[in-house]
Amino acid sequence: MNTIFNNYQPSIFLTVLTLASALFYTGCELLDPNPGPSPVTAGSNGGNNNGTITPPTDTIPPSLDRGVNLYAQYCARCHGDDASGGTVWPGSIQGKIGIHTIVRDGRRGMPNFPGLTDSEIESIELFLNSFNIDNSTKSGKELFEFYCSSCHGSDATGTNIFSGSIQSYSPIHTIVQNGKGEMDPIAIPDSLIDKIQEYLLGFNVDFKSLSGREYYDRVCASCHGLEGEGSTRGPEIRNPVAGFATYVIRNGRPGEPWYTREMPRYDTDSLSNTQLNEIIAWLRNAVKPTDAGSLFNRFCANCHGTDARGGPVGESIRSKTGEFLEKVREGEGGTNYSRRTKYMPSWSTSELTNDEVSKMAAYVRSLP
Numbered sequence: 001m002n003t004i005f006n007n008y009q010p011s012i013f014l015t016v017l018t019l020a021s022a023l024f025y026t027g028c029e030l031l032d033p034n035p036g037p038s039p040v041t042a043g044s045n046g047g048n049n050n051g052t053i054t055p056p057t058d059t060i061p062p063s064l065d066r067g068v069n070l071y072a073q074y075c076a077r078c079h080g081d082d083a084s085g086g087t088v089w090p091g092s093i094q095g096k097i098g099i100h101t102i103v104r105d106g107r108r109g110m111p112n113f114p115g116l117t118d119s120e121i122e123s124i125e126l127f128l129n130s131f132n133i134d135n136s137t138k139s140g141k142e143l144f145e146f147y148c149s150s151c152h153g154s155d156a157t158g159t160n161i162f163s164g165s166i167q168s169y170s171p172i173h174t175i176v177q178n179g180k181g182e183m184d185p186i187a188i189p190d191s192l193i194d195k196i197q198e199y200l201l202g203f204n205v206d207f208k209s210l211s212g213r214e215y216y217d218r219v220c221a222s223c224h225g226l227e228g229e230g231s232t233r234g235p236e237i238r239n240p241v242a243g244f245a246t247y248v249i250r251n252g253r254p255g256e257p258w259y260t261r262e263m264p265r266y267d268t269d270s271l272s273n274t275q276l277n278e279i280i281a282w283l284r285n286a287v288k289p290t291d292a293g294s295l296f297n298r299f300c301a302n303c304h305g306t307d308a309r310g311g312p313v314g315e316s317i318r319s320k321t322g323e324f325l326e327k328v329r330e331g332e333g334g335t336n337y338s339r340r341t342k343y344m345p346s347w348s349t350s351e352l353t354n355d356e357v358s359k360m361a362a363y364v365r366s367l368p
Helices: 016-024 026-031 064-074 100-105 118-131 140-147 173-178 190-201 212-224 242-251 273-284 292-299 321-330 354-366
Strands: none
Touching: 064 118, 100 118, 140 190, 173 190, 212 273, 242 273, 292 354, 321 354
């Protein structure tokens, strides 16, 4: 574990897409009969921040006065006029810092506001910190709930934002102060981080006693999803080839443009052979999809890209569909797992049937 820590009032002119969004926000409207601006149109450049829209910018510097007005416009209806809590979100957010990711992406029942500029978000944060909240007397549990629970859950076992447990994780100082992946830095004193660290270590989790699946849930799920389906932090890993999966887990993997987070290595001191074999066996037993596109995405896209034009290995297979069956059965590079661009695993007929390979070849031929 110590080696890793490592995504209203709708206008009558909006389309059916917005109607679907309105259904999602119905809960907020039921609690708040007079909601503020829609998150779809908030700020200077509305839209869904799904990674395809660059956050908007402006030239106005952040300021407290601006933050007061923006908070009243976008936040007060849920968090209360003074940020001490409202009918929608009763918890105080006074003194909250590092709010950029939360505002951009949303959190659980909170909608996202991709149209707010960095300067606008910083202004809101200035307002939240104008209350001069003294956290020095809070316990580690209270500090964790204030700073960390929206992503990691009140008991540090994870949420839909960050699935993995961080109970007993150490050390946290560098991650808290510098951020990690999608986690923003949190500018708090070492003394407060020490208290949070002590709280996490208080769970006394013995990772060597966990089953493979329990270990996966606590350590691997944060990047690869609860069922191995993948996330913005790590690729899908269901139905892996055992030898290659073992190599990657034991040796780690550097970051790449598709998944910038480096995967650490797990030696037998941090992950036993028994636990590793149980994890791989569980992932290999995942039910395979039946449609061609999902089959391709599961077995081929991690290397060749979802469009089959190259992906991480940089080799397009658009014009090689006639070779699919031969390549799938023979592979390439033997067990030379370290040569990412020269190694391809082989699959037996029990792992991928001839019909499934034919489906994937037809799917690639159908791509625009």
